[in-house]
Amino acid sequence: MNGSPLxxxxxxxxxxxxATQAAAARRLAAHRRARLRATLLVILSQIALLxxxxxxxxxxxxxxxxxxxxxGSPSAIAGFLMTMARDGSLWRDTYVTGVETLLGFLVGNVxxxxxxxxxxxxxxxSRVIEPFVIALGSIPIIAxxxxxxxxxxxxxxxxxxxxxxxxxxxxxxxxYKGAVGVDEDQINLMRTLGASKFQIFRKLVVPASLADIxxxxxxxxxxxxxxxxxxxxxxxxxxxxHAIFKAGSLYIxxxxxxxxxxxxxxxxxxxxxxxxxxxxxxxxxxxx
Amino acid sequence: xSAVVSPALAARAGAxxxxxxxxxxxxxxxxxxxxxGRVVPVIGDLSLTLNEGEIVAIVGxxxxxxxxxxxxxxxxxxxxxxxxxxxxxEMSGQPAGVGYMLQKDLLLPWRTALRNxxxxxxxxxxxxxxxxxxxxxxxxxxxxxxxxxxxxTTLSGGMRQRVALARTxxxxxxxxxxxxxxxxxxxxxxxxxxSDTARLVRESRRSVLLITHxxxxxxxxxxxxxxxxxxxxxxxAVYDIALGTERTDMIAARESAGFVDxxxxxxxxLDVTRQ
Ligand SMILES: Nc1ncnc2c1ncn2[C@@H]1O[C@H](COP(=O)(O)OP(=O)(O)OP(=O)(O)O)[C@@H](O)[C@H]1O
Ligand SMILES: [Mg+2]
Numbered sequence: 061m062n063g064s065p066l067x068x069x070x071x072x073x074x075x076x077x078x079a080t081q082a083a084a085a086r087r088l089a090a091h092r093r094a095r096l097r098a099t100l101l102v103i104l105s106q107i108a109l110l111x112x113x114x115x116x117x118x119x120x121x122x123x124x125x126x127x128x129x130x131x132g133s134p135s136a137i138a139g140f141l142m143t144m145a146r147d148g149s150l151w152r153d154t155y156v157t158g159v160e161t162l163l164g165f166l167v168g169n170v171x172x173x174x175x176x177x178x179x180x181x182x183x184x185x186s187r188v189i190e191p192f193v194i195a196l197g198s199i200p201i202i203a204x205x206x207x208x209x210x211x212x213x214x215x216x217x218x219x220x221x222x223x224x225x226x227x228x229x230x231x232x233x234x235x236y237k238g239a240v241g242v243d244e245d246q247i248n249l250m251r252t253l254g255a256s257k258f259q260i261f262r263k264l265v266v267p268a269s270l271a272d273i274x275x276x277x278x279x280x281x282x283x284x285x286x287x288x289x290x291x292x293x294x295x296x297x298x299x300x301x302h303a304i305f306k307a308g309s310l311y312i313x314x315x316x317x318x319x320x321x322x323x324x325x326x327x328x329x330x331x332x333x334x335x336x337x338x339x340x341x342x343x344x345x346x347x348x
Numbered sequence: 349x350s351a352v353v354s355p356a357l358a359a360r361a362g363a364x365x366x367x368x369x370x371x372x373x374x375x376x377x378x379x380x381x382x383x384x385g386r387v388v389p390v391i392g393d394l395s396l397t398l399n400e401g402e403i404v405a406i407v408g409x410x411x412x413x414x415x416x417x418x419x420x421x422x423x424x425x426x427x428x429x430x431x432x433x434x435x436x437x438e439m440s441g442q443p444a445g446v447g448y449m450l451q452k453d454l455l456l457p458w459r460t461a462l463r464n465x466x467x468x469x470x471x472x473x474x475x476x477x478x479x480x481x482x483x484x485x486x487x488x489x490x491x492x493x494x495x496x497x498x499x500x501t502t503l504s505g506g507m508r509q510r511v512a513l514a515r516t517x518x519x520x521x522x523x524x525x526x527x528x529x530x531x532x533x534x535x536x537x538x539x540x541x542x543s544d545t546a547r548l549v550r551e552s553r554r555s556v557l558l559i560t561h562x563x564x565x566x567x568x569x570x571x572x573x574x575x576x577x578x579x580x581x582x583x584x585a586v587y588d589i590a591l592g593t594e595r596t597d598m599i600a601a602r603e604s605a606g607f608v609d610x611x612x613x614x615x616x617x618l619d620v621t622r623q
Contacts, residue, residue, distance in 0.1 A: 246454050248419070248448075250471070252422050254471055267456070267458045344457050344500075
């Protein structure tokens with residue numbers, strides 16, 4: 061049918077035939093399998109590394125009473141986790157800290173992001189407040205704890221306030237960076253299309269900043285948790301920070317680790333949720 | 349004078365001040381920039397006229413101020429001196445009815461091709477269903493039927509630039525300001541998209557100011573080629589291009605008798621070797 065000297069199937073005129081298509085599908089499937097295998101290998105290596113670490117830990121503390129007292133042991137930690145799960149304190153403490161963290165995360169990010177984005181509106185205002193933002197951002201959160209407790213009491217509110225404060229400046233800075241980083245040519249294009257400043261903000265600046273805003277979200281999950289735990293250290297009757305503090309002052313080190321495991325799990329779950337929401341809100345990032 | 353006039357142009361022609369005035373008149377425009385306290389004159393003294401239905405190409409040495417000129421014309425930066433008249437009226441703020449397109453496609457990655465094309469209509473408050481309808485028609489005309497729901501990251505460079513062209517044309521601008529829009533495309537894609545642009549623009553008698561580095565593109569697409577000097581730039585030479593062929597087929601234009609001669613003369617004018 062064609063006089064081409066090169067018998068290249070894929071580029072043959074008249075479109076792609078069934079055999080070529082099937083070959084392409086096979087290649088794609090093989091590629092996908094290879095990728096899956098690579099991911100599986102990574103996960104298996106991670107499990108092996110963790111298992112080796114725990115085994116070494118267990119072995120080093122098994123025959124040494126003093127080491128077992130100082131460092132706990134995986135089996136003792138697991139035992140405490142079991143007991144705490146049975147008596148319900150594990151769930152209650154995780155729930156309390158989870159609520160404090162989540163609320164602090166939400167309030168801090170909403171306030172920080174709103175301020176950060178709206179600073180895009182005025183170069184003047186953002187220049188005026190820049191040194192104050194840097195100053196506030198450099199205060200170690202723990203230094204604020206005594207005042208926060210005086211202002212907000214020893215209950216839930218003070219933990220949420222601590223958590224919010226450790227999040228808000230980071231959220232403000234990352235969202236502002238995202239907003240001012242928008243391509244100048246893109247803004248010019250919007251202007252030539254007749255967009256008002258608000259339209260540029262809503263249709264360009266906000267969506268273009270989403271990637272940075274979510275990077276901030278991922279960063280601030282940890283900060284929110286630190287705020288909540290530090291708040292619980294200062295004064296509390298429940299929560300994972302409370303459990304860590306109490307077990308620590310009684311020298312029950314495996315119990316400290318048990319509460320720490322729950323804290324890590326909480327952080328992982330929250331980070332996972334943020335990642336899912338990000339994928340949901342930015343479907344175009346999955347492509348390309 | 350012309351058989352087909354775009355609605356916006358007809359409406360403007362009704363205004364007494366604008367009757368018969370060319371879409372764009374630039375008179376003695378000058379512009380300098382401040383670079384570390386030094387004043388760098390970029391546009392020296394520039395005058396030009398763009399007539400209705402005319403395609404004018406501007407070529408000039410790199411960095412001579414072509415982009416600066418375009419940004420001045422569409423009101424993104426203010427000139428230091430001189431006058432710019434759109435449709436016989438002194439320019440104030442952003443001119444209406446002017447489309448602007450760059451080498452970068454500037455598509456919004458979170459919008460599908462269709463929604464990117466709808467951007468200008470949305471901004472002007474055109475109803476959703478009408479905007480969708482018009483954007484679909486525009487995409488179809490540029491050979492992008494079936495790609496309306498694709499995100500930019502899944503389109504080729506040529507297709508992305510076609511979407512950008514559709515985004516410009518869907519607003520039915522009377523004048524298009526194009527800044528090296530096809531410079532990043534491969535040769536075949538470039539010829540095809542140049543031909544489509546010329547066809548769509550000439551069908552509706554829109555006017556075009558095309559900035560390009562590609563002398564062959566300038567000669568094959570434009571009715572007139574303006575050659576600029578280096579900084580501070582002014583007009584060095586003007587060529588009226590008469591190729592005697594249908595000016596919507598770029599392959600035919602490039603094969604016509606006078607083509608090579610124009611290219612050679614403009615190349616000599618640009619004096620690239622002495623840079
Ligand atoms: N905002 C600015 N501030 C200072 N100098 C500028 C600014 N914009 C442009 N220039 C200078 O003005 C000169 C002309 O720039 P312009 O982008 O208009 O050139 P051009 O002809 O479009 O170049 P090219 O052909 O490479 O696209 C350059 O030397 C550039 O450095
Ligand atoms: Mg340029």
